Amino acid sequence: MKRALPTLVAALACLAACDATVPTGPPLQGAQQALFADYPTGLFADAARACTRTGGKTRQHDRDDLLCEQLPDPQLAAALILHFDGTIEDLPSLNTRIYGAPAVQGYVVTVDNYIDMPGRDGRTRQIRLPSEGLDESMRAMLQRSGGRPF
Template sequence: MVILRILPVFALIVACTPQYVPPPTRSAQFDIFPQKLFETFEISCGGPGEQFKNMGNRIFECSELLPPDTTAFLILNYDGYPQDLPKSVMRLTSTKNAQGYRVDADLFFNVPRRTGPAVQVPVESETLDKALGALYQAMGGSPT
């Protein structure tokens, strides 16, 4: 997943300075718009099978194809459509508020179906949440 490729870049930054371990989270508060975070997110979403999209006003998305066994599992269990393969999706959304900007991450599998809307299967992972908290902190945010 894209977050796992971003983390090595910031591991050195985090390792070189004494910091507390941020809580597992998918949200952070930034004083100013975190342009560097979104630029890094876009650059890291350039691998094979990945696609970056600017979904509109401060919404960015990286999707990627999944391994065959995961793809098959999702198609079979969520009535997927084999001609439109499921993908893993990470979406970052920035919202302006009184303190600056809040960034929220959504992680899910998007499973297109032959009829009806696609199913978005949430990805729950404390490991990924900890990685996001560390990334937010390395980029100058305060995990919430």
């Protein structure tokens, strides 16, 4: 384990410093990635429409970064607040962030799903809960959009 940490740090530094290769796996638990031949214009536009159609709010930071925020139903919100020591003054949100970056082989898109959980101490935590069904759904969406999940 002592050897793994320096190796991981070196690998991450290399990925951050150069754009020569496609990363070999999801950067965060639950995140899914795919390689596209070029920029997937339709993916970002379709995701924004789907988000607002289901009652969510979108934030487009730039052409490569889209965030969809949705409030959970009341029962789920209550369960999250109780389990993660949240507060009713600031409700949790279910988030899907889609972001991409050019790569030598094309364009890499990452889809990251997480819960923003405001706490009683005023800080917001990102909660990632494993879900094979959600992971598979995100991989399928990336594939339908023309990407090659990896």
